[in-house]
Amino acid sequence: MRKxxxxxxxxxxxxxxxxxxxxxxxxxxxLCAGGALSITQLTVGTAVTRQAVTKHLEVLAGAGLxxxxxxxxxxxxxxxxSRLDEARRALDAIAAQWDQALQRxxxxxxT
Amino acid sequence: MDTSTDRIEKQVLxxxxxxxxxxxxxxxxxxxxxxxxxxxxxxxxxxxxxxRIAPTQVDEEVAAMQTPYEGTPFEWQVEKIEPMRRIAFRWxxxxxxxxxxxxxxxxxxxxxxxxxxxxxILLTVTESGFDKLPPARRAKAFEANEGGWTHxxxxxxxxxxxx
Numbered sequence: 001m002r003k004x005x006x007x008x009x010x011x012x013x014x015x016x017x018x019x020x021x022x023x024x025x026x027x028x029x030x031l032c033a034g035g036a037l038s039i040t041q042l043t044v045g046t047a048v049t050r051q052a053v054t055k056h057l058e059v060l061a062g063a064g065l066x067x068x069x070x071x072x073x074x075x076x077x078x079x080x081x082s083r084l085d086e087a088r089r090a091l092d093a094i095a096a097q098w099d100q101a102l103q104r105x106x107x108x109x110x111t
Numbered sequence: 112m113d114t115s116t117d118r119i120e121k122q123v124l125x126x127x128x129x130x131x132x133x134x135x136x137x138x139x140x141x142x143x144x145x146x147x148x149x150x151x152x153x154x155x156x157x158x159x160x161x162x163r164i165a166p167t168q169v170d171e172e173v174a175a176m177q178t179p180y181e182g183t184p185f186e187w188q189v190e191k192i193e194p195m196r197r198i199a200f201r202w203x204x205x206x207x208x209x210x211x212x213x214x215x216x217x218x219x220x221x222x223x224x225x226x227x228x229x230x231x232i233l234l235t236v237t238e239s240g241f242d243k244l245p246p247a248r249r250a251k252a253f254e255a256n257e258g259g260w261t262h263x264x265x266x267x268x269x270x271x272x273x274x
Contacts, residue, residue, distance in 0.1 A: 019116070019242070094204065095119045098236055100173060101146060102123040105234070107169045108145035109127040109135050 018063035023048055024056045028065065028079065036069060036076040118239035126231040133195050136223050144168050147177045154189045154198070162187045188218060197224050204238070217243040 019025055030042060043053050057077050060066045069076050125132050135141045139150040139160070147167035150160045164183045166174035188201040201218035219240040226233045 016116075020245075094238070094241075095121060098119060098121045098238065100170075102121055102234070102236065104145040104147075104167055104169045104173065105135060106123055106125055108141075109125050109131050 014063040015065060018060050018065055021056070021059075023052070024060055027053070027056055027060065031066060031077065031079040036071075036078040038074055038076055042077065117242040118237060119241075120235065120237045122233060122235045124228055124231055124233055129195060129225060129227070129232050132225055132232045132234060136198050136225075137192065137194075147173065150187065154192065156189055156192045158189050160187045160189065161185070186213070186218075190220065195225065197222065199223070204241075204244075216245060219244070 019028065026046075027042060031037060039050050039053055039057075042057075043050050046053075057066060057068070061068065064080060066077050066079055069078055135145065137154055139152065139154050142154070143149050143162070143165065145167060147165060148162040149165040150162050152158065152160050154160075161184050164177055164180045164185075166177040166181060168174070185202060190199040190201050192198050199220060199222045201220055203213040203216060204219050217240060219238050222237045224235045226235070
């Protein structure tokens with residue numbers, strides 16, 4: 001249990017790095033909403049080129065956040081939500097520290 | 112957009128009068144007693160203070176965990192004070208490595224909010240701004256926290272073995 005937690009935390013570092021860019025965050029948000037999407041669908045209505053979107057998707061893929069699937073001649077991109085869950089769990093560790101602090105506050109004001 | 116990696120929210124019901132809770136949050140000495148820190152001045156809106164880790168006086172186990180870090184300084188910005196209702200601070204989460212200059216990094220925002228509830232005060236604490244932290248620092252903050260947890264687990268194991 002302890003070991004798997006530590007491993008999950010270590011794996012979260014590239015996830016945060018990959019999300020630390022507005023274009024990539026927008027891509028993740030679009031994929032959250034829309035299932036598997038093509039580069040064309042992800043590029044439409046933005047000022048970003050297809051080449052740039054492809055590059056960003058490859059960074060996200062490198063962090064394990066998305067993966068591509070072939071559908072006929074088309075290459076579609078899909079979210080792998082499990083990695084996002086790991087990032088969220090890392091934040092839960094900080095939340096647990098607040099839980100402890102609030103219990104100390106409770107002990108302090110209730111006596 | 113899902114911003115759930117940016118923010119933490121916690122609540123606790125405090126069976127104490129609002130004034131008592133407010134003093135525990137707004138008076139630097141009282142805050143320090145339960146949080147485990149000593150500040151170099153009072154909480155004044157807009158002021159930046161230095162806090163130093165000083166083991167908490169309300170929990171022996173946590174105090175033992177904080178002891179190795181005793182005296183470690185960190186920055187503490189008093190962001191906003193709305194008397195009896197709301198108080199907000201900024202800090203560098205887990206910014207306790209003396210070899211690193213955190214001053215140019217974004218700080219997270221911590222907000223305490225008091226609301227009346229049956230039997231006392233419902234206190235909500237939110238910490239937000241994690242998405243703006245440099246990724247490397249963020250990962251490190253989580254590791255530091257994980258270390259704290261591991262230590263805490265050991266203390267519990269030790270306690271259970273003795274009782």
